[in-house]
Amino acid sequence: MPSETIKLTAKFKLKNPPRELDDLFSTYHKIVNYLITYAFENNVTSFYRLKKETYKNLRKEYSSLPSHYLYTACQMATSIYKSYRKRKRKGKARGKPVFKKEVIMLDDHLFKLDLEKRVIKLSTPSGRIILEFYPAKYHEKFKGWRIGQAWLIKTPKGVFVNVVFSKEVEVGEPKAFVGVDLNENNVTLSLPNGEFVQIITHEREIRTAYYLKRRRVQRKIRAGRRREELLEKYGERERNRVNDLHHKLANKIVELAEKYGGIALEDLTEIRESIRYSAEMNGRLHRWSFRKLQSMIEYKAKLRGVKVVFVNPAYTSSLCPVCGGKLSPNGHRVLKCSNCGFEADRDVVGSWNIRLKALKMWGVTVPPESHPMKMGGWKPTRYEINAPHTTNG
Ligand SMILES: [Zn+2]
Numbered sequence: 002m003p004s005e006t007i008k009l010t011a012k013f014k015l016k017n018p019p020r021e022l023d024d025l026f027s028t029y030h031k032i033v034n035y036l037i038t039y040a041f042e043n044n045v046t047s048f049y050r051l052k053k054e055t056y057k058n059l060r061k062e063y064s065s066l067p068s069h070y071l072y073t074a075c076q077m078a079t080s081i082y083k084s085y086r087k088r089k090r091k092g093k094a095r096g097k098p099v100f101k102k103e104v105i106m107l108d109d110h111l112f113k114l115d116l117e118k119r120v121i122k123l124s125t126p127s128g129r130i131i132l133e134f135y136p137a138k139y140h141e142k143f144k145g146w147r148i149g150q151a152w153l154i155k156t157p158k159g160v161f162v163n164v165v166f167s168k169e170v171e172v173g174e175p176k177a178f179v180g181v182d183l184n185e186n187n188v189t190l191s192l193p194n195g196e197f198v199q200i201i202t203h204e205r206e207i208r209t210a211y212y213l214k215r216r217r218v219q220r221k222i223r224a225g226r227r228r229e230e231l232l233e234k235y236g237e238r239e240r241n242r243v244n245d246l247h248h249k250l251a252n253k254i255v256e257l258a259e260k261y262g263g264i265a266l267e268d269l270t271e272i273r274e275s276i277r278y279s280a281e282m283n284g285r286l287h288r289w290s291f292r293k294l295q296s297m298i299e300y301k302a303k304l305r306g307v308k309v310v311f312v313n314p315a316y317t318s319s320l321c322p323v324c325g326g327k328l329s330p331n332g333h334r335v336l337k338c339s340n341c342g343f344e345a346d347r348d349v350v351g352s353w354n355i356r357l358k359a360l361k362m363w364g365v366t367v368p369p370e371s372h373p374m375k376m377g378g379w380k381p382t383r384y385e386i387n388a389p390h391t392t393n394g
Contacts, residue, residue: 002171007300010165011143013114013121013134018160025125026155029070029105032059036078037085037098046086048079065126073106103155107162114148114164116140121162123153134162175263175308175363180356181254181298182317182348183266183291188250189348189381191356193261197349197381200253202246211239243290249386251297255305264302265359266295268311312358322353349381 036055045051052075059071077100085098113122121132146166154161177193186205190198214235222228258264269291299309318336321328326340328350337344345353 002173004169005172005303006167006169007303008149008165008167009143009300010163011140012137013140013162013164015121015160015162016133016135018132019130021125021127021130022153022155022160026103026105026153028063028066029074030100030103032063032071032074033078033081033100035059036074037082037100040078040082041085041098046079046083048075051075051079063126067111067124067126069108069110069124070105073108073111077104077106105153107151107153109148112151112162114151114162116144132162170303170306172303172306172308173262175261175310177261178263178265178310178356178359178363179254179258179261180265180352180354180359182351182355183294184348187348188254189346189352190254190257191349191352192257193356197352198257198384199348199381200250200384200386202250202386204243204246207239207242207246211235246386247290247294247297251294251301253384253386254298255301255307258302258307259305262307263359263363264298264307264309265355266298266309266311267314267317267355269314310359310362312355312362314355317354317358318347318351320354322350322357346381 036051039045039055040051043054045054052072055075056071060068063071081100082098085094088094107123111124115122119134119136121134122129123132143166146168149165149167151162151164154163179193180191182189182191185208186202188200188202190200192198215232218228218231218235222231254264302309319328320326321338321341321343323343324338324341326338328336328338331337331344334347335344336347336350
């Protein structure tokens with residue numbers, strides 16, 4: 002069976018980060034900025050060249066610092082300088098590139114993570130130190146995963162370690178595909194047995210409610226720290242709620258698709274900037290949130306051995322899935338085929354076409370889809386998914 006890699010990042014919050022971490026942060030910050038300036042002044046975009054030309058001097062100056070900090074600082078500086086160059090070419094960057102964040106990149110020589118003991122062993126100029134972290138329930142699922150890079154991050158809320166975990170999974174040949182059409186308030190699935198399932202998410206209501214809350218805060222409380230804190234609090238609650246909703250939604254989609262072994266999603270990466278995108282995405286999920294939900298579906302599917310394919314989204318809501326004729330609007334969210342008379346909700350049409358495209362892409366000859374017994378015969382089965390309501394927020 003072909004194997005695929007799943008990569009996920011987990012966040013660990015440190016309990017009582019020691020003072021010496023502050024020194025490490027400021028030393029590392031200085032080194033990264035020195036390297037960025039060096040890269041900028043000598044136009045160095047290669048990690049190897051940057052390391053080769055700066056290592057000796059840095060080694061001398063920071064002799065007690067474990068050498069791998071210099072390697073990861075070179076990696077960070079190279080990628081920061083490269084993205085600065087890219088932005089500059091687009092006219093979006095001015096002046097000199099500067100690194101402002103308090104971030105330290107770690108490789109496997111610099112840290113060891115022990116999920117059972119809930120500690121991270123970190124190499125520092127004064128030797129190995131042990132950092133305890135607050136355990137989270139979701140950390141448990143990473144037992145047995147491979148540990149990759151990590152980042153130490155200092156924020157006003159504390160010091161965090163973000164760790165990249167990876168795992169090889171076996172993904173079988175799909176027997177059939179479930180077509181998934183993602184919208185802001187519902188997700189519609191076209192199943193290979195001809196049924197349709199619509200999951201109502203209420204995401205738009207959640208977002209609107211939080212939008213109104215934030216606006217009320219902005220009106221009633223004058224600018225200052227208190228206002229910032231309240232806005233931040235609501236922002237975090239909204240993110241948590243939408244995130245929770247997306248987990249439930251992705252689980253449900255994967256559950257429904259598991260016996261078929263395949264899920265088809267729209268590939269929206271290529272047409273990001275096009276006009277069609279903004280017209281089509283109008284009233285849909287925010288792009289960022291949409292990609293996040295897609296990658297959540299993708300990794301949850303892979304973990305259960307379900308293949309995910311991405312299809313070109315062109316015409317998924319304008320061509321008839323039965324005969325290929327042109328569809329026209331026929332009332333609220335309903336589309337009708339001028340050729341064969343087929344009529345259905347636009348979400349049903351979307352998910353159906355996505356499924357058909359996946360079959361074609363996968364080289365499956367598509368049998369003619371059965372004609373409706375009666376018009377409007379495609380009524381999806383509805384489910385509701387609710388994020389937990391926070392009582393006072
Ligand atoms: Zn038709």
